[in-house]
Amino acid sequence: MRTRAVVDLAVVRHNARTLAARATHGARQMAVVKADGYGHGAAAVARAALDAGAAWLGVATVAEGAQLRDAGVAAPILVLGPVAPGDADTAVARDLAVTVFARDDLPEALDRRAAAHGRAARVHLKVDTGMGRVGVHPRDAPDLADRLRSLPNLDLEGVFTHFATADEEDLSFARRQLARFREVLAALAARGVRPALRHAANTAATLALPDSHLDLVRNGIGIYGLWPSPVLRGAADLRPALRWEVRVAQVKEVASGTPLSYGATHVTRGRRRIATLPVGYGDGYPRALSNRGEVVVAGRRAPIVGRVCMDMTLVDVTGAPRVRAGDEAVLIGSQGAAEVSADAIAAWTGTINYEVTCAIGRRVPRVYR
Ligand SMILES: Cc1ncc(COP(=O)(O)O)c(C=O)c1O
DSSP: OOEEEEEOHHHHHHHHHHHHHHOOTTOEEEEEOHHHHHTTOHHHHHHHHHHTTOOEEEESSHHHHHHHHHTTOOSOEEEOSOOOGGGHHHHHHTTEEEEEOSSSSHHHHHHHHHHHHTSOEEEEEEBOSSSOSSSBOGGGHHHHHHHHHHSTTEEEEEEEOOOSSTTSSOOHHHHHHHHHHHHHHHHHHHTTOOOSEEEEEOHHHHHHOGGGOTTEEEESGGGGTOOSSGGGTTSSOOOOOEEEEEEOOEEEEEOTTOEESGGGOEEOSSSEEEEEESOOGGGTOOGGGTTTOEEEETTEEEEBOSOOOSSOEEEEOTTOTTOOTTOEEEEEEEETTEEEOHHHHHHHHTSOHHHHHHTSOTTSOEEEO
């Protein structure tokens, strides 16, 4: 195989259990598997997390939820992102809980489709306590809840919010968000609205802000064994579940002064051994790694030389004279004592580990252990 991403589902289960064990007051766990399980494969990760005891799954879109249903997943699924009224029918038909937050006609559309299907439409009210993206203003939450309750085929089973800074050293803003959320819960309760599932915590808050656990913690990045931010590194026994491998396609000795790859941005100094890896930005391996990143091959790190191409990348393996075509190189993961993490790629390319694994392309087969 040219390249593949190997996902260890035993590690996913371990991570899910580790995070669930941190949840206080009996809070249940939602495994967040949007964006194809942060690039790991949504259905496989969902099954592993459910095996480990997760009660819910979170996705971003109705299509993602429907794909899980197509894969035979029967567990409760919440669509965390905005849903267009035109998707209400699919949401109800596939029994996907829907996030509502605005005064659009989505609740009425859900109510009509629920009546047609003869089942309740499950909804979770999203409150914007400080993230600034979707969510009803705290002031308007009770009126929206009243409106939802007036629709006979809606089941308001949840109310939630999302933290902007729970992964930072200074948790004061996250605490203010939590306080605002508690005020909303109290205002709803004053009108007799007490949804069964109150939720706020992402992975970072699961690790750092126990007061926020409420009825459900929503764990994404930690399930995959990655840290929400450097601040939380080592805060629990989480292990990376994904290893990205590639087979060396060719190794050649080149003379000093040899230009390499598009733009000839790297010119060798001295005789070098250059390996071609059959992977590139067409696979989601960032072009920004050109002349910056490293891979692991023959148990040591080797630098990327020249520009990363759409389908190929060159690395200097002069320090590993035994490397041959067909040998394994590791783009994310370890070999012997040497490692390249998703965090390292993120640091080289100016992003976060979330984006690195989400970007791994469809052309890279996911293989499960
Ligand atoms: C609404 C919501 N909840 C929970 C999560 C999971 O966050 P994390 O991956 O940091 O655990 C996300 C992911 O971005 C999200 O958008």
